[in-house]
Amino acid sequence: xxxxxxxxxxxxxxxxxxxxxxxxxxxxxxxxxxxxxxxxxxxxxxxxxxxxxxxxxxxxxxxxxxxxxxxxxxxxxxxxxxxxxxxxxxxxxxxxxxxxxxxxxxxxxxxxxxxxxxxxxxxxxxxxxxxxxxxxxxxxxxxxxxxxxxxxxxxxxxxxxxxxxxxxxxxxxxxxxxxxxxxxxxxxxxxxxxxxxxxxxxxxxxxxxxxxxxxxxxxxxxxxxxxxxxxxxxxxxxxxxxxxxxxxxxxxxxxxxxxxxxxxxxxxxxxxxxxxxxxxxxxxxxxxxxxxxxxxxxxxxxxxxxxxxxxxxxxxxxxxxxxxxxxxxxxxxxxxxxxxxx
Numbered sequence: 001x002x003x004x005x006x007x008x009x010x011x012x013x014x015x016x017x018x019x020x021x022x023x024x025x026x027x028x029x030x031x032x033x034x035x036x037x038x039x040x041x042x043x044x045x046x047x048x049x050x051x052x053x054x055x056x057x058x059x060x061x062x063x064x065x066x067x068x069x070x071x072x073x074x075x076x077x078x079x080x081x082x083x084x085x086x087x088x089x090x091x092x093x094x095x096x097x098x099x100x101x102x103x104x105x106x107x108x109x110x111x112x113x114x115x116x117x118x119x120x121x122x123x124x125x126x127x128x129x130x131x132x133x134x135x136x137x138x139x140x141x142x143x144x145x146x147x148x149x150x151x152x153x154x155x156x157x158x159x160x161x162x163x164x165x166x167x168x169x170x171x172x173x174x175x176x177x178x179x180x181x182x183x184x185x186x187x188x189x190x191x192x193x194x195x196x197x198x199x200x201x202x203x204x205x206x207x208x209x210x211x212x213x214x215x216x217x218x219x220x221x222x223x224x225x226x227x228x229x230x231x232x233x234x235x236x237x238x239x240x241x242x243x244x245x246x247x248x249x250x251x252x253x254x255x256x257x258x259x260x261x262x263x264x265x266x267x268x269x270x271x272x273x274x275x276x277x278x279x280x281x282x283x284x285x286x287x288x289x290x291x292x293x294x295x296x297x298x299x300x301x302x303x304x305x306x307x308x309x310x311x312x313x314x315x316x317x318x319x320x321x322x323x324x325x326x327x328x329x330x331x332x333x334x335x336x337x338x339x340x341x342x
Contacts (some may be wrong), residue, residue, distance in 0.1 A: 119160035134301070145164055180219045182278050183276070187272050192321065193318070244298070246294050249285065267297045275326075
C-alpha cells in the first residue's frame with residue numbers, strides 16, 4: 001500500500017474543516033470551551049459529550065467526524081513514516097548483501113586466477129641451507145614458495161615463514177571445491193629426539209592437542225573457530241630405521257558434526273626435519289591422505305652425514321622439543337620459551 005501526498009492532504013483538509021465547523025458551533029454556546037477545544041483537540045471530546053443531547057445546530061457529528069479523520073490522517077502518516085524507514089533499511093541490507101556477495105565472488109575469482117597461474121615443476125627440490133632435498137614423486141608436481149608469495153601476497157593463503165612450497169597431484173584441480181595439496185615445511189631447529197614418543201600414550205597426546213586447540217570464547221558464530229581434535233584417525237607411529245613418523249588427526253569445528261582429517265608425516269634429520277601436511281581432507285579419503293604424506297616423506301634425502309642416525313651428541317644442537325611435542329603442536333611454546341632464555 002502506497003500513501004500519496006494528495007490523499008493525506010485531502011484527509012487533513014476534510015478533518016480540519018469538519019472540526020473547525022464544529023468548533024464554530026461550540027463558540028456560539030461557550031467561547032471558553034471552543035478556545036480550549038481549538039488549542040487542544042483532545043478537549044474536543046469534552047465539547048462532544050457536553051453538547052451531545054442538543055437538537056438544534058448540534059456540533060457533535062462535526063466534532064466526531066473531524067477527530068476521526070484527523071486521527072486517521074495521523075495514523076496513516078505514522079504508518080507511512082515507519083514503512084518508509086523499514087523499506088530503506090531493507091534496501092540497505094539487500095544492497096549490503098549484494099556488495100558482500102560481489103566481494104566474496106571477486107575474492108574467489110582472484111584466488112582461482114592465482115591458483116591457475118602457479119608454475120609447477122618436477123625433478124628434485126633442494127632446501128636452501130639445509131643440505132636436504134626432496135625427489136618429486138611420479139604424478140606429483142611441486143609449487144615453490146616464491147610462486148606462492150607471488151600469487152597470494154597479502155592474503156590468508158600467503159605461505160608461512162617455514163613453508164617450502166606445495167606438492168600437488170597432477171590430477172588435482174586446485175580451483176575445485178574438493179581440491180587438496182600437501183604443504184611441506186622445513187624446521188632447522190636442531191636434532192629432534194624421538195625416544196620420548198614411546199613413553200607417551202595416545203590419550204596424553206590427544207589431551208595436549210585438545211588443550212592447544214581450545215576454541216576462542218570471544219569468537220562469534222559467524223567467525224571460523226579453531227577446529228577441535230576428536231581423536232586420532234591413524235595413531236602416531238615412528239620407524240627408528242627410517243626416522244620417519246606419521247599420524248592422522250580427526251578434527252571438527254564447534255557446532256559442527258562434520259569431521260575432516262589432518263594428515264602429517266615427518267622425516268627427521270640431523271639438524272632439523274621436513275614436515276608434510278594435508279589439511280581439511282574429507283574423512284572418506286583417509287587412505288589417500290595418509291599415503292600421500294607417507295610417500296612424500298619417503299622421498300626426502302639428506303646430504304652426506306646429515307641423516308638422523310648420524311647425530312653427534314657433542315657437535316649437534318638439540319631442538320628444544322621432541323617428536324611428541326611436534327605431534328601435539330606444543331613445539332611452538334617450547335621454541336618461544338627457548339628463545340626467551342638469555
